[in-house]
Amino acid sequence: MNIFNVNCQGIWYGGWGTDEKTVISVLGHRNATQRKLIREAYQELFHEDLVKRLEHELSGDFERAVYRWNLDPADRNAVLANVALRKESRDYRVIIELSCTLSPEELYAVKCAYQCRYKRSLEEDIASHTSSDLRNASSSILLLLVGLVSIHRYQGNEVDLKLGKSECKILRKAIEEKLYNHEDIIRIVTTRSKSQLMATLNSYKDEHGCNITKHLKDDSGNAYTETLRTTIRCISDPTKYFEKVVRNAIKKGGTNEDALTRVIVTRAEKDLKVIMEQYYKRNSVPLDQAVAKETSGHYKRFLLTLLGKEG
Amino acid sequence: MNIFNVNCQGIWYGGWGTDEKTVISVLGHRNATQRKLIREAYQELFHEDLVKRLEHELSGDFERAVYRWNLDPADRNAVLANVALRKESRDYRVIIELSCTLSPEELYAVKCAYQCRYKRSLEEDIASHTSSDLRNASSSILLLLVGLVSIHRYQGNEVDLKLGKSECKILRKAIEEKLYNHEDIIRIVTTRSKSQLMATLNSYKDEHGCNITKHLKDDSGNAYTETLRTTIRCISDPTKYFEKVVRNAIKKGGTNEDALTRVIVTRAEKDLKVIMEQYYKRNSVPLDQAVAKETSGHYKRFLLTLLGKEG
Known part of the structure; x- marks a missing residue:
């Protein structure tokens, strides 16, 4: 019996509804490949789908967090996108995060x-x-989002500074004329490689003394410019972007568990440590302490396990 | 020495500039995988790139046809697209053909x-x-083409007839109001699965007694509706579409060698036989005879070899 079979036995004998701690300590410490092997072993041993079983046995924010964590990363992102699109008030951030932080291969998956x-x-x-x-x-907004999701961005580091300067002028002109939804803005943001787009945005900063996102903020209240700003922030500095999502999820009156879970679960095996450092730098409080303060029960323990601070 | 090394020797000893027949008879009868192995064997034996060597040794339409034929299919399509985009008067057909006839995996490649x-x-x-x-x-036009190339179309056969009917109405309304570039037309044509799009187009035909392309033709002379028509024709019936490209390439006064080469080379390992049948059905002359009449020399022999009629 291999280690993953033992893991399954642990989950199985843990007893549903009473010993969520076992679920947390077993699954919370396994990486995506290991979780997949556990799911396979579970299927083989007990002839049922572990993810479905957990969905049935657990509940609330804890269930949703465990469910998302147990899915393969590509499948998880597909679920997150679908849930976001089915909301009455759609959450475009999920679509932006997917399209701006995944590699073309991951996005394709x-x-x-x-x-x-x-x-x-x-x-x-x-x-x-x-x-x-x-x-x-x-x-x-649709054009921007469909472009972001569908276009296969070039990943190379080559930068054409002259092109950057000329496209900086195009952006500036559109913003000065308040043509925020000018087709060139969408074209530049969706089709250029990240390196090239950064060169253009840096040129903008050099020329005008501030980030383009600040100028876009002048038109805040407009859902399109908000979406555009979020996109540029997410592409320019994903760590800073995710720190802010977490900060807003924790601090604003009631906790936004969906956003908090999403960032912790999707970034845990990527850059969560860097996001935690950024959070501490920005808020002078460690993220795990902030999370512990705003959450409770199994959900809290599970998040802290993914943050590497318990279990 | 394996068969591919022997093939290389054949090409090598064939003597450049004098014995193109060897090039035709060896390469014209090999499939993509075999050609790749020949290129690799050639590189190993003679320390040079066969494609480059042929580019150097051959000339004119024959050289262009052999060059395209020798590239890997994905690479060949990339070259065809780039050449089309660099033309002063861009040839959108190449982009449409790529995006409407390749599988998502091939398009990604x-x-x-x-x-x-x-x-x-x-x-x-x-x-x-x-x-x-x-x-x-x-x-x-840009929106349409970027959408076609970038969007990862669902390949399944599920059809929602109700949706087809409602989107048929949207298309009809846009056409009646002469809003040919209405965003919904682009959305439907670029994002729906081919099966779903066919259901919508069939519904259009049932309701209005003719194909949507006929109604789009009423606005001919407009580059955008022309592009849209070409797209719908290419998605609806690729064989019929390619037959027409070949027919026009051969018959109109001077032969359009670029288009003729493109169809024969890119379809040779796909559906060229079906295109030939369609051509005969439509023109009462076998395609190879028509090609033989309008072309000459090595170029002619090479095309006929790919058509399976000589060599």
Whole structure:
């Protein structure tokens, strides 16, 4: 019997509804590959799907966090995107985070997983949503999001500084004329490589003494410019971006458990440590302490385990 | 010495500039995998790149045809797209053919090959072209083409007939109001699965007694509706579409060798036989006879070899 079978026995004999600690201590300390092997071993031993079993046995924020954690990363992102798109007031941040922080290969895998689960493409579901606030907000939001998700961005480091300067001027002109949804803005933000886009944004900062996001903020209240700002922030500095998502999720009156879970679960095996450092730098309180203060029970213990601070 | 080394020797001893027949008879009868092995064997034996050598030794339409034939399919499509985009009067057909006839996996490989060769993304090059007739024609063309190339279409066969009917109405309304570049047309054509799109187009035909392409033709002369028509034709019936490209390439006064080569080379290992049948059905002349009549020399022999009629 290998280690993963032993893990399964641990979960099984832990007794559902009474010993969530076992679930936390076993699964919270396994990486994506190990979790997959545990799921496979569980299926083989008990002839049922561990993820479904946990979904049935656990509840609330704890259940949702464990469920997301147990999915393969690509599948998890597909689920997160679908949940966000089905909300009455759609949460574009999930779509932006996916498209701006994953590698083209990872993003491609998410799109395949999405199609496999929902029998439609992610792009199709973004573009065709007619309910809620979307059509009213602006079709530019759709264009931006579909572009971000679908376009296969070049990953190389080559930078054309002259092009950066000329596209900086195009951006500036559009913003001065308050043509925030100018097609060139969407083109530059969605199609240029990150290195090239950074060169353009740096040129903007050099020329105008502040980040383009500050100028976009002058038009805040407009859902499209908000989406554009979020996109540029997420591309420019993902760590800073995620720190802010977590900060807002914890501090604003009631905790936003969905956002908190999303950042911790999706970043745990990527850059969560750097986000924690950034959080401490910005708030002078360690993230785990802040999380411990605002959450409780098994959910709290699970998040702290993923933060590497308990269990 | 394996068969591919023997093939290389054959090409080598064939004597450049004098015995193109060897090139034709060896390479014209090998599939993509075999050609790749021949290239590798050639590199190993003679320490030079066979494709480059042939480019140097051959000339004109024959050289271009052999060059394209020898590239890996994904790489070949990347080259074809780049050549089309660099033309003063851009040939959108190449982009449409790529995006509407390749599987998502093949299209992804083309985009990777494009980035590898040109250090930019294909989407970026389509969207950022500011020269020539493009910006004047309509930014809708760009939106359509970038959407086609970038969006990962769902491949499943599930069809929602109700959705098909409702989107048929949307298309009809846009066309009646002469809003050919309405965002919904682009959304439906670029994001829906081919099966779903076919259901919508069939519903259009049932309701209005003719294909949507016929109604789009009423606005011919407009570069955008032309592009849209080509797209719908290429998605709806690729065989019929390619037959027409070949027919026009051969019959119109001077032969369009670029188009003729492109169809024969890119379809040879896919559906060229079906295109030939379609051609015969439509023109009452076998395609190889028509090609033989309009071409000459090594170029003619090479095309006929790919058509399976000589060598």
